[in-house]
Amino acid sequence: xILYIAEKPSLARAIASALPTPQKNEDGCxxxxxxxxxxxxxxxxxxxxxPHQYNPAFKSWNxxxxxxxxxxxxxxxxxxxxxxxxxxxxLIKKADALVHAGDPDREGQLLVDEVLHYAKVPExxxxxxxxLLINDxxxxxxxxxxxxxxxNTEFVALSRSALARARADWLFGLNLTRAYxxxxxxxxxxxxxxxxxxxxxxxxxxxxxxxxxxxxxxKDYYQVWAKVETEQGIGFQAKWxxxxxxxxxxxxxxxxxxxPLAQNVASRISNQPALxxxxxxxxxxxxxxLPYNLSSLQIDxxxxxSMSAQQVLDTCQSLYERHQMITYPRSDCRYLPSLxxxxxxxxxxxxxxxxxxxxxxxxxxxxxxxxxxxxxKKVTAHHAIIPTTQAHKAASxxxxxxxxxxxxxxxxxxxFYPDYDYLASHIKLDIAGGQFEAKxxxxxxxxWKSLLATKSKQQNQEEEQSELPKLNKGEKLWCHEGxxxxxxxxxPAAFTDATLLAAMTGINRFVIDKSIKAILKDTDGLGTDAxxxxxxELLFKRGFLIRxxxxxxxxxxxxxxxxxxxxxxxxxxxxxxxxxxxxSISLGxxxxxSFMSHLESNLIQxxxxxxxxxxxxxxDLPAPTRKAFTKRSGKRKKATKSTGAKRSKTTF
Numbered sequence: 001x002i003l004y005i006a007e008k009p010s011l012a013r014a015i016a017s018a019l020p021t022p023q024k025n026e027d028g029c030x031x032x033x034x035x036x037x038x039x040x041x042x043x044x045x046x047x048x049x050x051p052h053q054y055n056p057a058f059k060s061w062n063x064x065x066x067x068x069x070x071x072x073x074x075x076x077x078x079x080x081x082x083x084x085x086x087x088x089x090x091l092i093k094k095a096d097a098l099v100h101a102g103d104p105d106r107e108g109q110l111l112v113d114e115v116l117h118y119a120k121v122p123e124x125x126x127x128x129x130x131x132l133l134i135n136d137x138x139x140x141x142x143x144x145x146x147x148x149x150x151x152n153t154e155f156v157a158l159s160r161s162a163l164a165r166a167r168a169d170w171l172f173g174l175n176l177t178r179a180y181x182x183x184x185x186x187x188x189x190x191x192x193x194x195x196x197x198x199x200x201x202x203x204x205x206x207x208x209x210x211x212x213x214x215x216x217x218x219k220d221y222y223q224v225w226a227k228v229e230t231e232q233g234i235g236f237q238a239k240w241x242x243x244x245x246x247x248x249x250x251x252x253x254x255x256x257x258x259x260p261l262a263q264n265v266a267s268r269i270s271n272q273p274a275l276x277x278x279x280x281x282x283x284x285x286x287x288x289x290l291p292y293n294l295s296s297l298q299i300d301x302x303x304x305x306s307m308s309a310q311q312v313l314d315t316c317q318s319l320y321e322r323h324q325m326i327t328y329p330r331s332d333c334r335y336l337p338s339l340x341x342x343x344x345x346x347x348x349x350x351x352x353x354x355x356x357x358x359x360x361x362x363x364x365x366x367x368x369x370x371x372x373x374x375x376x377k378k379v380t381a382h383h384a385i386i387p388t389t390q391a392h393k394a395a396s397x398x399x400x401x402x403x404x405x406x407x408x409x410x411x412x413x414x415x416f417y418p419d420y421d422y423l424a425s426h427i428k429l430d431i432a433g434g435q436f437e438a439k440x441x442x443x444x445x446x447x448w449k450s451l452l453a454t455k456s457k458q459q460n461q462e463e464e465q466s467e468l469p470k471l472n473k474g475e476k477l478w479c480h481e482g483x484x485x486x487x488x489x490x491x492p493a494a495f496t497d498a499t500l501l502a503a504m505t506g507i508n509r510f511v512i513d514k515s516i517k518a519i520l521k522d523t524d525g526l527g528t529d530a531x532x533x534x535x536x537e538l539l540f541k542r543g544f545l546i547r548x549x550x551x552x553x554x555x556x557x558x559x560x561x562x563x564x565x566x567x568x569x570x571x572x573x574x575x576x577x578x579x580x581x582x583x584s585i586s587l588g589x590x591x592x593x594s595f596m597s598h599l600e601s602n603l604i605q606x607x608x609x610x611x612x613x614x615x616x617x618x619x620d621l622p623a624p625t626r627k628a629f630t631k632r633s634g635k636r637k638k639a640t641k642s643t644g645a646k647r648s649k650t651t652f
Contacts, residue, residue, distance in 0.1 A: 001035050001036055001037060001093050001096050001097075001099075002036040002037070002095065002096070002097045002099060003036070003037050003038075003039060003043065003091050003092060003094075003097070003098050003099065004036070004037070004038045004039070004099045005039055005040065005088065005092075005098065005099065005100060005101055005102075005112050005115070005116075005436075006038065006039070006040040006041070006101040006102075007040070007041055007043070007102045007103050007108055007111055007112065008040055008041065008042060008043065009040050009042070010137075010321045010531070010542060010592075011040065011103075011137070012030065012038050012039065012040035012101075013030075013102060013133065013217060014134070014142050014324075015038050015101060015134070015142060015146075015407045015530055016030045016032075016038045017134070017139055017142070018139050018143045018146060019032055019036070019038070020033055020034065020147070020593075021033065025213040027085070028040075028084050028088070029087060029091060029574045030085035032442075034175055036452065037063070037091055037095070039087065039088055039091050039113060040079075040084070040104075041084070041088070041112060042081050042084055042110060043081075043111070044078065044084040044111055045077065045078060045081045045084060045115055046075040046076065046077060046078065046085070046086070046114050046115065046118055047075070047076055047078055048074075048075070048076070048166060048170045049070075049073075049074035049075060049076045049296055049566070050076065051065075051068050051174065051216055053076065054068070054070055054074070055068075061122075061178045061181065061182055062182075063178075063179065063182055063611065065309035066175050066178060066179055066607050067171070067175045067600075067603055067604055068171075068174065068175060069600055069603075073167060073619050075114065075118055076575075078119060080391065080508075080548060081229060082113060082384060083523070085114050085115070085308050086598065088115060088119070088312075089119045089182060092115075092116070092119045092121060093119070094331070095239040096128070097125075097129075097130070097349035097518050098116065098121070098125065098126075098128075098152075099128040099129070099130050099131075099132050099149065100112045100113070100116070100129055100130065100131045100132065100152045100155075101134065102132045102388060103328065103330065104134065104135060104158070104163050104328055104382040105331075105382060105528075106108070106158045106162040106165070106528075106586055107162050107530065107531060108338050109155050109158045109162060110159050110160045110162035110163055110166070113152075113159045114163075116129065119202070126509035127153060128152065129151075129152040129153075130149040130151060131149065131150045131152040131154070131155055132145055132146065132149055132491035133145060133148075133150070133382070135327045135328040135382050135383055136322065136324075136327045136328070136388050136469040136571045137321065137324045137388075137621055138324050138325055138390055139390045140389065140486045141327075141388070150493075150569070153303065157585060157586055157587060157588040160585055160586075160592050161525055161583070161585040161586035161592075163587075163592070164585055164592050164596065165582050165594055167596065168197065168578065168595075168599050169196070169197060169431075169561075170594070171193070171599065171603055172197045172599070172602065173194070173195060173197070175191065175603060175607060176195035176569070176606060176607070177193065177194045177195045178605075179195075179607055179610040179611075180193040180195055180564075180565075180610060181193045181194075182559075183610060183611075183613070183615050183618075184561075184615060186615065186618055187616070187618040187619050188614040188618070188620070188621075189557075189621050190623065191387050191402060191557070191620075191621075191623070191624035192542075192624075193561055194540075194542055195569065196433055196535070197526040197575045197578060198531070198535050198575055199535050199538055199539055199544075199572075200524050200569050200570060201526055201570060201571060201572040201574075201575050202500070202526060202535060202536065202539060203544050203545065203554060203558055203561070203562055204562050204565075204569070204570025204571055204572070205500070205510060205551060205572065206495055206500070206545060206553065206558075206561075207554040207555045207559050207562040207563075208492065208569060208570075209492060209495055210494070210553055210559065212491065212492050213491040213492060213494060216490050218257070218488050218490070218491075219251070219255075219257065219488070219489045220257070220355065220486065220487070220488055221255035221256055221257055221487050221488070221489060222255075222256045222258070222261075222262035222484055222485065222486055222487070223239060223240065223256070223257075223262070223484070223487065224238055224239070224240035224262050224266050224269075224482055224483070224484055224485070225238070225240070225482070225483045225485060226238045226239075226240070226274065226429065226431055226436050226479045226481075226482055226483075227479065227480045227481045227482075227483060227551050228268050228274050228429065228431075228436075228438075228477050228478065228479050228480070229477060229478050229480060230469050230471070230477055231476075231477075232469070233566070234360070234469040235356075236438055236468055236469065236502045236637060237438065238267055238427065238429050238431075238436035238437055238438040239273075239436060239437055239438070240434060240435070240436055240438055240505075241434075241435040241436060241442075242254070242256055243435070246261065249261050249312060251651055255489075256647075259484070259486075263484055265434060265482060266481075266482030266483060266484045267482065267644065268432045268434070268482070269432045269434060269436075269479050269482040270479065270480070270481050270482045271433045271448050271479070271480065271481075272431055272478075272479050273431075273476055273477070273478060273479070274429045274476070274477040274478060274479045274491045275429065275430045275432045275474070275475075275476060275477075276428070276429060276432075276471050276472065276473055276474060276475040276476075276477065277428045277429060277435075277473065278426075278427070278428040278473055279425075279426070279427045279470075279471045279472060279473055280425070280426045280615075281423055281426075281470065281635045282423070283421070283422075283423055283424075283444065284421075284422055284423075284424050285419040285420065285421055285422075286419055286420040286422070287371065287372060287419050288371055288373075288414035288415055288417060288419070288420075288447075288448040289411065289414065290334040290335065290372075290373050290384065290410050291315070291334055291335075291336065291373055291384035291385065291386050291408075291412055291415065292334065292384060292407070292408060292411050293331045293332050293333055293334045293384060293385065293529055294312075294313065294316070294329055294330055294331055294332065294333070294355050294385065294529035294530065295501055295504075295505045295525075295529045295532060296334065296505075297312060297316070297329075297385060297407060297408065298312045298313070298497075298498075298501050298532075298533065299405070299498045299501050299502050299505070299561070300407055300498075301404055301407060302385065302496065302497035302498035302501065303401070303405070304407065305400075305403050306497070306550060307400065307404075307497070308379075308497050308533070308536070308537075309466040309497055309532060309533035309536055310533040310534065310537045311400065312404060312533070312534070313329070313330075313533045315400050315401055315404045316329035316385070316404060317329060318401060319397075319401055319404065319405055319408075322348065323390065323393055323396075323397070323401070323630075324388060324390045325386075325387060325390045325391055325394070325397075325405060326385055326386065326387055326388060326405065326408055327383065327386050327387075327388060327614055328382050329370045329385055330382075330529060330530040331377060331382045331383065331384060331385055331529065332380075332382075332528060332529040332530075333378070333380055333382055333383055333384055334373070334384045335373055335374070335375045335378040335383060335384060336373050336374050336375075336379065336380050336383045336384055336386065337374070337376055337383055338374050338375075338376050340383065340386075340424075340631045341370055341374050342473050344367045345367040345387070346389045347363075347386070347387055347388065347389055348362050348367050348410070348413070348416065349367050349389075350387070350388070350389045350390065350391035350392045350408055351365075351391045351392075351413065353391070353392035353410065354391050354392060354394035354395070354408070355395065355402070355426060356557070357406065358391075358394060358406060358409045358410070358413075361409075361410060361413045361451050364417075364450075364618075365416035365417065366411050366416050367416060368416070369415070369416045369417070369418075370415075371414075371415040371416075373415050385408055386408065386412045387405070387408055387409050387412055389482075391405075391409065394409075410451050412605075413451060414448040414451055417447050417448035417450070417451065418445065418573070419446070419447050419448070420443070420445070420447045420449045421443075421444040421445040421447060421496065422441045422442060422444055423442040424439075424441055425438075425439065425440045425442065425467075425468040426438075426439050427439075427468055427471055429477070431479050431626045438468055439468075440467050440468040441467075442467045442468070454474060459543075463532055472489055485617065494548075494552065494553060495551070495552045495553075496550045496552060497536075497552070500536065500552055501532060501536075502533075503526075504525050504526040504527060504532050505525045505532075506525060507525045507526050507572045507576045508520045508521070508576070510571075510572050511571075511572055511576055512571055512573055513573045516573045516574075516576065516577050518578055520580055521580075525576070525579060526575055526576060526579065527573055527579070529567070537592070540557070543555055543557055543558070543624065544557060544558030544559075544561065545558055548569050550606075551567070556621065556622060557621050557622065557624075560617040560618055560621055561617075561618070563617040564613060564614065564616075564617045564618055565613075566606070566609050566613065568606065569606070574602075578599075579593075581595050582595075
């Protein structure tokens with residue numbers, strides 16, 4: 001008997017639909033006519049054991065108990081899914097062969113692996129277990145995946161990475177949350193002050209941005225523009241490039257702060273000849289942006305429709321599980337496997353039967369075109385989020401589903417359009433001894449950009465002004481007027497859903513330590529594509545973040561909490577480095593044990609700091625307005641809510 005173990009019931013049903021019939025449904029499983037069986041988890045069936053299961057004394061929160069570091073890690077069964085776990089254990093024992101069908105990411109890998117190990121599967125049977133990777137729940141895609149099973153042993157490193165993350169989060173969150181909550185109570189605050197290796201640096205980013213905005217002092221600065229005309233009467237504008245002699249009148253960002261200086265330059269160039277000192281025109285091409293991963297989709301949906309990260313994720317789950325109209329949504333990859341290109345014609349045909357806007361884009365798509373998105377070397381366990389052959393169901397979607405699906409469909413269709421072709425122009429002028437420049441891009445062929453929404457009239461006017469005449473070096477022009485443009489520096493923008501997600505995704509630019517920054521890639525981030533939405537929501541639930549319209553700010557409590565924490569906890573440096581190491585573990589490049597040993601040493605240091613840190617900022621805070629939020633297991637896998645033993649109030 002072959003036993004297929006899916007991550008959740010919906011995936012199990014999709015697998016069963018691609019296998020022989022007639023089938024027999026039983027409690028917790030589906031039997032196939034040949035005696036094989038499809039069963040499922042319900043998200044995580046197991047969770048890390050509570051501290052008091054290692055030592056009853058740990059049930060009370062006491063600084064003297066810290067750090068709590070298990071020497072022999074234990075799992076515990078989740079109370080409300082014990083029945084399904086029991087069914088699985090019996091089926092695993094009966095099965096001759098096992099097929100792991102968790103979601104194609106590191107947590108999906110661990111989710112089934114932990115059940116297999118908990119069920120004490122014999123070593124040889126475990127070694128022979130196969131891995132079923134499903135990115136698309138349509139029957140055709142599932143059948144294809146069933147014919148492409150891989151040894152589960154090839155994914156050991158991925159599972160080990162997820163285990164390292166889970167245990168690191170348990171150690172970090174539980175110990176430091178207890179430490180700071182106790183210190184908070186000593187200062188008079190009666191709420192839970194939760195710490196998480198991802199959520200706390202995110203809070204730190206928002207609190208720091210709020211401070212920057214509050215402490216910002218606006219400055220006036222000035223630009224000088226020359227209104228120039230060719231002998232043929234074609235006019236354009238060129239911007240003044242201040243010389244080194246102007247440095248005393250400029251700030252660190254090379255902005256001119258002296259109005260008399262700007263006025264003097266404008267006066268000197270008015271009604272003066274202008275000489276072309278350089279002119280370059282280069283035809284350039286811009287390839288279509290890659291298909292979406294989850295974070296890039298969440299960012300664009302936030303910009304376009306003001307949707308939160310969690311709303312986008314929930315909508316994607318519906319499009320994937322209920323409608324089967326998109327591929328696996330919790331993807332961190334923006335590339336596609338080469339074999340998938342054979343399905344392009346079928347997907348595009350389905351899109352021609354979608355909404356009118358999508359249909360028009362699909363009808364002009366060339367399914368034979370192959371963009372740089374198809375790259376096997378850059379595809380991991382899952383690929384980019386794209387539409388499926390069920391795209392014709394688009395008319396039945398809710399408003400939010402239609403909006404998100406429209407973005408995914410458009411981004412996919414862009415791969416089948418020509419490059420955006422344009423002429424990049426750069427002109428330099430010498431006017432009365434001063435240097436000026438003009439830059440412009442003249443569209444030649446829109447290509448994939450023809451799929452973008454029509455721009456506003458103002459934007460079009462700005463683009464028309466940027467189209468520059470063809471000039472040659474040494475050509476003489478005439479500057480009719482010099483114009484001073486007065487501007488005021490603005491504070492950094494408050495975070496929104498889109499910009500906070502972008503900050504978490506590309507955390508490299510917020511890292512302070514140069515040695516850490518040097519080892520990070522541009523794509524290294526805080527958390528993963530699958531967890532970022534829940535981390536942001538958690539901060540709102542715990543009252544550390546608040547919304548003001550589209551803006552996200554730290555609450556009074558969140559700000560005070562961040563102020564009392566050491567910089568190591570509220571800056572992204574340490575966590576970004578951890579994410580990079582966890583990724584290396586998943587690739588088999590880094591050792592699990594060395595990561596955990598370093599983490600435990602660092603945890604002890606942080607606990608020592610917490611005992612001696614001043615907590616004055618926690619005095620006189622408003623009382624918590626709601627019952628302290630208790631972390632439930634499976635925050636990422638939301639199939640059920642745990643009703644099991646009371647959990648420590650920790651965050652991962």
